[in-house]
Amino acid sequence: MLQARPHPWSRFVAIGDSFTEGIGDPEPSLPDGHRGWADRVAEVLAQGVDGFAYANLAVRGRLIAQIVNEQVDAALDLKPDLISISAGGNDVIRPGTDPDVTAARMDDAIARLRRDRATIVMFTGVDVGFSPVFRGIRGKVAIYNENLRAIAAKHDCIVADLWSLSAVQDSRMWSPDRLHLNPLGHHTVARMVLDALAVDNDLEPLKPEPVPASTWRQARASDIVWAREYLVPWVVRRIRHQSSGDFITAKRPLAERYTRSEP
Known part of the structure; x- marks a missing residue:
């Protein structure tokens, strides 16, 4: 008796910005030196599906207009039957947008991506109320999320709901720059995406030891270090109209056969 396929997809293409590129989840052995939730999802989807192919066109720092202009048609050219898109986060955090x-x-991007009737996975933004750095834009993120839910309903897309994923509302899920998820965060998102796709998997929730409580003085010292190493360079790039993704290209531009990484 033939074993049933674990899911209906054979070609997965991920598009977006640093979140999908996998920044914060370093893995020197992989293209671009990063793994991320999309690679982790592809590893699971590849199990039991001969010839499963995966491409990742995401590039850090990209605004939604750049993602639409640079990645949508490129994704469609790869003939995927599963597409993920996370875009707009870099726009939302900018003042005045x-x-x-x-x-x-x-909405325009999703309409184009639906051309060949591929399954589309969209992401809401994280509830940033837990973050002193981004708490001030929580309402702006919520407005964007409501729009995204309406777009998903209109185009029959799957929603990967980061807003309700309370597990990532924890500093232990984030890299030192406080902007990108760390390996634990990317692993947690991968589990959530697979759940949204209704794909069985063996990824287990990780339970790290609690971070020791810090004193007020230690917390303020950490804030100073963060501002010097991450906030100031970010502000300088905005002033100079530069992006962290300048001169960066997609880490997996072709939909190639993909298998689970070795431990």
């Missing part, structure tokens, strides 16, 4: 305008661009 309108989440409704950003959502309109996402």
Whole structure:
């Protein structure tokens, strides 16, 4: 008796920014030196599916207009039957941007990605209320998320709901720059995406030891170090109209056969 396929997909293409590229989840043996939730999802989807192919076109720092212009058609050219898109986060965190305008661009992108009837996975933004750095834009993120839910319903997309994923509302899930998930965070998101796709998997929730409580003085010292190493360079790039993704290309530009990484 032939064993049933674990899921219906054979070609997965991920598009977006640093979140999908896998920044914060370093793995020197992999292309671009990063792993991330998308690689982790592809590793699981490849199990039991001969010839499963995966491409990742995401590039750090990209705004939604750049993702639409640079990655949508490139993704469609690869003939995927599963596409993930996470975009707009870099727009939303910028002062003066309108989440409704950003959502309109996402609507156009989804309409184009649905051309060949591929399954589309969209991401809401994280509930940033836990973060002193980004708490001030929580309402803006919520507005964008409501627009995204409406777009998903309109185009029959799957929603990977980061907003309700309370596990990532924890500093232990984030890298030192406080902007990107660390390996534990990416692993947690991968489990959530596979659950949204209704794909059985053997990924286990990780339970790290609690971070020791810090004193007020230690916390403020950490803030100073963070501001010097991450915030100031980010502000300088904004002033100079530069991006962390300048001169960076997609880490997996072709939909190639993919298998689970060795431990």
